[in-house]
Amino acid sequence: MTTTSVDVLIIGGGATGAAALYDLARRGVRALLVDQLDFTTGTSGRYHGLLHSGGRYAGRDLETARECIVENRVLRRIVPFAVEDTGGLFVATPADPADFPARWLDGCAKAGIPAEPLSAAQARAAEPALTHDITAVYRVPDGSVDSFDMIHGFVAAARDLGGDAWIYQQVTALLREGDAVVGATLRDTRSGEARTVHAACVLNATGPWAGAVAQLAGLNVSVKFDRGAMIAMNTRWVNTIVNRLRPAADGDILVPVGTVCVLGTTSVHTSAPDDYRVEAWEVSKILAEADVVVPGIRNGRALRAWAGVRPLYEPPQAGHDEAQGREVARTFSVLDHAVLDGVRGLVTVTGGKLTTCRLMAEKAADAVCAQLGISAPCSTADEALPIPAATAGRYHRLDHRLHKLEHGEMPGDLICECEMITRPQLEAAIAAYGGQPVALDDLRRDLRLGMGPCQAGFCGVRAAGILQAVRGQASAEATAALGAFVDERFRGVRPLLWGHQLRQLYLDELIYRRTLGLDRLPDEGVSQATTAAPGEEAAHG
Amino acid sequence: MAEKRKVNRCTIAATQGRGSDVIVIGAGLSGLLAAVYAVKAGARVRLIATGWGQQIVSPGWISVCDRADDDVIAEVRGYAALHPEHPYALAGLDALVCALDLLQDIAEEIGEPVAMRPRDGHNLRLPTMLGALQTPLLAPAGIAAGDLTEVEEPLLIVGFAGWRDFYPALVAGNLSAQGIAARPLTVSLPAERGSWDDWPADLARRFDDSAFRSAVLRQVQPQVKGAARVGFPAVLGMARHAEVRREFEAGLGCPVFEIPTLPPSPAGARLSNGIRRWLLRQRARVQIGHAVLRGNVENGRCTGVEVGALGHANPFYADTFILATGGLYNGGIQSDEAGRLWEPIFGFPVSGPPSEGRADWYQGRLLAEGGHAIHGQTGLRVNAQMQPLDGDGAPVLENVFAAGHLLAGFNPLTDGCAEGVALATAYKAVSAALAARA
Numbered sequence: 001m002t003t004t005s006v007d008v009l010i011i012g013g014g015a016t017g018a019a020a021l022y023d024l025a026r027r028g029v030r031a032l033l034v035d036q037l038d039f040t041t042g043t044s045g046r047y048h049g050l051l052h053s054g055g056r057y058a059g060r061d062l063e064t065a066r067e068c069i070v071e072n073r074v075l076r077r078i079v080p081f082a083v084e085d086t087g088g089l090f091v092a093t094p095a096d097p098a099d100f101p102a103r104w105l106d107g108c109a110k111a112g113i114p115a116e117p118l119s120a121a122q123a124r125a126a127e128p129a130l131t132h133d134i135t136a137v138y139r140v141p142d143g144s145v146d147s148f149d150m151i152h153g154f155v156a157a158a159r160d161l162g163g164d165a166w167i168y169q170q171v172t173a174l175l176r177e178g179d180a181v182v183g184a185t186l187r188d189t190r191s192g193e194a195r196t197v198h199a200a201c202v203l204n205a206t207g208p209w210a211g212a213v214a215q216l217a218g219l220n221v222s223v224k225f226d227r228g229a230m231i232a233m234n235t236r237w238v239n240t241i242v243n244r245l246r247p248a249a250d251g252d253i254l255v256p257v258g259t260v261c262v263l264g265t266t267s268v269h270t271s272a273p274d275d276y277r278v279e280a281w282e283v284s285k286i287l288a289e290a291d292v293v294v295p296g297i298r299n300g301r302a303l304r305a306w307a308g309v310r311p312l313y314e315p316p317q318a319g320h321d322e323a324q325g326r327e328v329a330r331t332f333s334v335l336d337h338a339v340l341d342g343v344r345g346l347v348t349v350t351g352g353k354l355t356t357c358r359l360m361a362e363k364a365a366d367a368v369c370a371q372l373g374i375s376a377p378c379s380t381a382d383e384a385l386p387i388p389a390a391t392a393g394r395y396h397r398l399d400h401r402l403h404k405l406e407h408g409e410m411p412g413d414l415i416c417e418c419e420m421i422t423r424p425q426l427e428a429a430i431a432a433y434g435g436q437p438v439a440l441d442d443l444r445r446d447l448r449l450g451m452g453p454c455q456a457g458f459c460g461v462r463a464a465g466i467l468q469a470v471r472g473q474a475s476a477e478a479t480a481a482l483g484a485f486v487d488e489r490f491r492g493v494r495p496l497l498w499g500h501q502l503r504q505l506y507l508d509e510l511i512y513r514r515t516l517g518l519d520r521l522p523d524e525g526v527s528q529a530t531t532a533a534p535g536e537e538a539a540h541g
Numbered sequence: 542m543a544e545k546r547k548v549n550r551c552t553i554a555a556t557q558g559r560g561s562d563v564i565v566i567g568a569g570l571s572g573l574l575a576a577v578y579a580v581k582a583g584a585r586v587r588l589i590a591t592g593w594g595q596q597i598v599s600p601g602w603i604s605v606c607d608r609a610d611d612d613v614i615a616e617v618r619g620y621a622a623l624h625p626e627h628p629y630a631l632a633g634l635d636a637l638v639c640a641l642d643l644l645q646d647i648a649e650e651i652g653e654p655v656a657m658r659p660r661d662g663h664n665l666r667l668p669t670m671l672g673a674l675q676t677p678l679l680a681p682a683g684i685a686a687g688d689l690t691e692v693e694e695p696l697l698i699v700g701f702a703g704w705r706d707f708y709p710a711l712v713a714g715n716l717s718a719q720g721i722a723a724r725p726l727t728v729s730l731p732a733e734r735g736s737w738d739d740w741p742a743d744l745a746r747r748f749d750d751s752a753f754r755s756a757v758l759r760q761v762q763p764q765v766k767g768a769a770r771v772g773f774p775a776v777l778g779m780a781r782h783a784e785v786r787r788e789f790e791a792g793l794g795c796p797v798f799e800i801p802t803l804p805p806s807p808a809g810a811r812l813s814n815g816i817r818r819w820l821l822r823q824r825a826r827v828q829i830g831h832a833v834l835r836g837n838v839e840n841g842r843c844t845g846v847e848v849g850a851l852g853h854a855n856p857f858y859a860d861t862f863i864l865a866t867g868g869l870y871n872g873g874i875q876s877d878e879a880g881r882l883w884e885p886i887f888g889f890p891v892s893g894p895p896s897e898g899r900a901d902w903y904q905g906r907l908l909a910e911g912g913h914a915i916h917g918q919t920g921l922r923v924n925a926q927m928q929p930l931d932g933d934g935a936p937v938l939e940n941v942f943a944a945g946h947l948l949a950g951f952n953p954l955t956d957g958c959a960e961g962v963a964l965a966t967a968y969k970a971v972s973a974a975l976a977a978r979a
Contacts, residue, residue, distance in 0.1 A: 280900055287878060298878065405737060413705045414738045422737070423705065458803055461671065465708025475672060475714025482671075483908070490907040497903055497915075498876045506870040506916065507598060507804070509907055509954050515600045515801055517673025519908045521715060 001194045006032040009199035014044035017205035018154035019361030025161035027376035033165040043207045044147045046308030048264040049257040051143035052355040058107030064331045065111035071356045081387045082149035088142025088241035092135045096246035101136040142241040156388035174216040181345035208273035208311040210350040226310040228265035229282040234301040237261045251289025263290045278305040278495045302496040313351040334363045416459035418452020430470045440485035455489045457508035551639035558584030558975045567865035569594020571945030571967040573816045575863045578971040586825040600801035601808035602677035607957025626950045628962045632969035640968035651815030656685035672715025681808040687798035693769035695722035702729045706802040707774035728760035744776040745807035758792045775799035836887045861940045861974040868946035889929040893919045912955030920949030926973035942970035
């Protein structure tokens with residue numbers, strides 16, 4: 001077993017953990033981040049892509065609204081490569097309470113959110129797909145943020161400053177010495193290798209898993225799980241984020257992200273941090289509500305549905321000193337277990353939202369530094385991060401790739417037409433794994449392979465053939481990789497099979513069963529035993 | 542090795558349909574065969590379709606009863622006896638046998654022969670582009686030449702560098718793992734600008750060019766080294782397919798076969814275009830790209846159909862109508878988010894999975910054993926004349942006959958009988974339609 005020593009061990013490779021890694025690196029603290037899967041596979045990757053203006057909360061939760069508008073401006077400044085400035089609209093229809101817009105506008109003013117009134121005609125000129133039944137409409141500075149890009153940006157910037165991150169590392173135990181947590185033992189979920197990490201402090205940034213990780217130290221952190229479903233439609237129905245101007249309810253937002261439009265969301269209490277079910281009523285509800293503001297969208301082509309689990313933190317009951325133990329109320333929570341439970345060396349951060357991840361990281365890092373006696377202040381809010389090399393090479397806008405293809409700047413044949421991925425790009429992505437195992441689903445997260453309308457019907461077997469060629473694998477192994485990818489892709493589209501997407505999946509099934517005979521090869525059965533798919537795509541189909 | 546052989550001898554009397562106007566809706570395998578039959582029977586035929594059917598995206602072979610280990614027709618006969626609701630049972634075995642016969646005739650006539658195994662009437666064993674084995678009864682001759690029933694080893698599997706739709710090592714590896722010795726070879730294609738998204742049909746057309754294919758052939762020749770057969774992706778020519786194959790067999794000194802790749806299928810395109818040209822030569826009308834919007838009904842009969850045109854609908858009249866618009870994939874049956882299923886032209890009752898809504902349409906895995914209820918249980922219920930039935934089991938319209946994937950009672954993706962059902966029911970629909978008219 002190998003042993004490593006760091007100042008701080010961060011558990012959780014979502015937005016908060018990655019931002020904390022960057023924050024601590026800037027303070028000169030040596031930190032290591034670990035995640036049980038890949039980066040962005042939990043709540044951070046399973047959201048709709050909204051960079052909140054705070055308008056969403058102006059009606060009921062001013063503190064959150066204020067945090068959002070401040071952090072919205074901060075993220076535009078520091079991770080501009082991950083943000084699209086779509087702007088946002090709040091649209092009231094005759095179906096919505098008539099007294100709400102005035103109340104909402106008052107909240108925006110108090111929270112400092114600029115809300116510009118538009119006429120219905122102006123709104124429709126900007127977004128022709130909007131309903132003609134508009135009773136009030138305002139423009140707010142919403143945006144969309146690509147959590148993959150942002151998180152990779154944080155990690156890359158932290159690495160430049162001496163931080164490090166390991167993925168596919170499951171925390172098997174937290175090490176206790178008396179009243180202190182002094183590190184953790186890890187197990188590599190792919191190779192099985194065990195490691196020990198000694199740390200002066202552990203930061204638990206695991207979102208919905210915060211309770212389970214705290215439990216490893218024998219501590220009780222009560223996190224409730226709130227599941228929300230989202231649907232990606234196959235085109236950008238709107239270019240501006242469209243919110244319903246009404247009290248928060250199911251199905252009240254449309255977010256244009258990349259080439260798709262994500263509709264959200266629902267709110268269902270559940271009992272597990274990884275309950276990613278999407279139920280039929282959720283699909284119906286989301287489509288029906290979106291159809292009120294963008295008529296016709298329910299008859300559009302839905303590509304993929306997924307769910308994320310929001311961690312809702314329940315404060316400790318009376319008797320604890322809440323004011324100190326939880327520095328910021330309601331919106332998100334930083335729990336200093338030295339104060340709360342008398343156990344040093346462990347800080348938990350949970351709750352919150354992607355838009356406020358940097359602030360959450362700042363407050364969590366403050367608590368960590370206080371424990372370590374480090375006085376360096378946070379300095380993440382002003383300076384733009386360098387565009388990570390990985391982002392420059394791997395992430396793209398679809399039109400950029402098309403331009404390159406058409407001008408001969410992207411050689412090789414096109415393996416995934418939907419996302420415009422060429423053979424050399426796929427080969428490079430496979431090579432980047434060195435000798436590590438690589439699933440087609442890993443390549444999906446790297447390149448967006450199989451995320452377009454055909455959901456891997458065509459590119460799946462091509463990618464398997466190329467994987468085999470690059471790796472020198474046996475055919476059986478490549479076939480099993482394809483089988484696993486077929487299963488993974490099907491999960492997200494199964495709730496959406498009617499009309500056009502049902503026809504698409506008929507064609508996919510025809511290719512797999514008849515043209516390929518995938519179900520006739522003995523190794524196809526392996527797919528059921530291969531790794532359960534880690535996270536979903538953030539906000540992209 | 543596969544060769545041409547007739548299942549049986551069926552004759553179509555050229556007087557059977559004389560004086561009769563038949564409109565066939567749909568240009569899949571069912572619609573095309575129905576139109577050919579009606580023309581051969583002397584009817585005046587108009588074929589109307591929004592586009593080609595599933596033969597364009599299918600591998601090209603003809604599955605009749607894939608699971609049969611020996612005599613395919615005997616297996617179907619036994620199955621039909623036990624499953625009276627299956628389209629084979631409704632159409633009858635004679636219709637299947639005659640339909641296969643007619644397909645072989647017309648395919649031969651248009652120069653796109655389909656072949657089966659000689660003598661025994663057993664299924665072929667054909668390699669897929671993943672190296673799995675499929676067992677259809679018939680296939681286009683170039684594909685049927687890959688029959689591995691009596692394996693002559695070793696096989697040489699040839700792919701093209703930088704062409705995304707075929708991976709010879711994947712094929713050879715999986716074949717070898719099943720005990721069929723095969724080795725991969727990758728050769729390069731003569732360069733062409735902008736070839737970053739060559740579809741199978743694009744490549745097939747380039748093989749029509751003799752300089753292009755000679756450049757490929759020259760690279761394979763020195764590598765044959767004792768191979769008993771050489772397999773290529775199924776892109777060996779479009780207009781000159783037969784010539785390309787002959788040339789390759791002569792140049793390589795051994796049999797050459799094709800392995801179907803991803804859609805669209807050059808073999809399906811050749812068959813479709815060949816039959817279309819044949820129909821036109823027989824003075825049938827062929828309208829591809831036209832949507833039939835609805836049928837006009839009076840007194841239990843269809844008087845005509847309305848066909849979409851710019852700004853208005855054009856009516857077309859006939860004595861009998863063959864509805865071969867396909868299932869859920871081709872649009873003969875529509876579905877929506879609420880779980881409704883409907884037939885859009887005549888509004889015929891559609892049976893589907895028993896549950897309310899869409900919840901049970903699909904199993905948890907795409908390749909789950911037994912397939913999905915939505916494709917196994919959806920379709921029109923018909924009688925033995927192929928007339929769609931109402932809830933009481935009575936024909937809805939006396940002169941409309943349905944065929945192909947529109948029908949209930951089988952799963953075209955998992956039952957191994959997709960093309961057989963399409964052909965048999967088309968044959969039966971036309972013969973019932975002409976008999977009713979007589």
